[in-house]
Amino acid sequence: MSLPQRFHWEKLADFCESVFRKAGVPTETAQIVAQSLVEADLRGVDSHGVVRTDIYLRRLEAGRIQPLAEPSVISEGPGFTLLDGNNNFGAYVGMKALRTALDRAKAGGIGIVGVKGSNHFGTGAFYALQAIREDMILMVMSNASQTMPPTGGIRPFIGTNPLCVGVPAGAEQPFVLDMATSVVARGKIIVAAQKGEPIPLGWAIDKDGNPTTDAQAALEGSVLPVGGAKGYAISMVIDILSGVLTGAGYGQYVNNMYENWNEDQNVGHFFMAIDIQRFIPLPFFKGRMDDYIRSLKAEPKAPGVPEILIPGELEHRQSERRKQYGIELPLKVAEELHGIGLRYGVSLLDAAMPD
The missing domain is CATH 3.30.1370.60 (Malate/L-lactate/L-sulpholactate dehydrogenase, NADPH binding domain)
Known part of the structure; x- marks a missing residue:
């Protein structure tokens, strides 16, 4: 079956909440956790979004979280x-x-x-x-x-x-x-390693402390x-x-x-x-x-810069877009959530947006 990858944000939150409740989490807690994950995805901070559902559930199931x-x-x-x-x-x-x-x-x-x-x-x-x-x-x-x-x-x-x-x-x-x-989220280095791509110099060091552009070596070392x-x-x-x-x-x-x-x-x-x-x-x-803010935005702009932004502005715009057009998840994440849904009797497909 080909899984959808674009989801309605409120229905995605409902899915996550239902999964957590089925796992034994009280309703209020499940709502807050689900809202936290989906709002991260809305703002484009995908590393802290619904991709974390699996690890949260695994720690819950292992008794390492007490709901x-x-x-x-x-x-x-x-x-x-x-x-x-x-x-x-x-x-x-x-x-x-x-x-x-x-x-x-x-x-x-x-x-x-x-x-x-x-x-x-x-x-x-x-x-x-x-x-x-x-x-x-x-x-x-x-x-x-x-x-x-x-x-x-x-x-x-x-x-x-x-x-x-x-x-x-x-x-x-x-x-x-x-x-x-x-300098950069470790998740970006993980993605580069999965794709076999190099990372920019200055992101990380290897386990011996040497600067590296090798993503796998960076994962074995440290981010900077x-x-x-x-x-x-x-x-x-x-x-x-x-x-x-x-x-x-x-x-x-x-x-x-x-x-x-x-x-x-x-x-x-x-x-x-x-x-x-x-x-x-x-x-x-x-x-x-x-x-x-207006005075700051009115400052002269460097060549090629269309607009001066303040912290949080890009994330707000991303959130508005994703509320309208849906949250697009990587296929691997959609498959993982689908599997979680099957395990707990909750359908991820109910949260999908029509093409």
């Missing part, structure tokens, strides 16, 4: 909370942390939430966009398992720890910076931090706030979800929400943001 364990408060004060995710799905734990940070900010102007005992939580933009809808600034970060060496090292020690900052605007699109601290020593330092900051400070894993103690089946990941997150109105009136802030 019935509610996140619990370890400690709290006027402007902060420390949560234990109790090894539930990262997106569900992240949503609880987000809600807590926003509530804290509304009560006191700023809300900081640290998290230990979590799992891969998807994209930072998933949380930032929800904070923006509530007229809040959000900074969110997470650590990850080892894929990058320290500058001057040759062995993976630190994760490609992501950083996201979301800021609302008025008539203009919001500012949404969502970035890993590596963006901006050299500066990216490495930023990744350390994220690891310190998300891991060392919270009691979560850090550095070599964040377990790889694809390789370590004997231990929980113990990923850490750090959320900081800011209530804009505690600083200046919200309409005034949004007007200033609009002026800032």
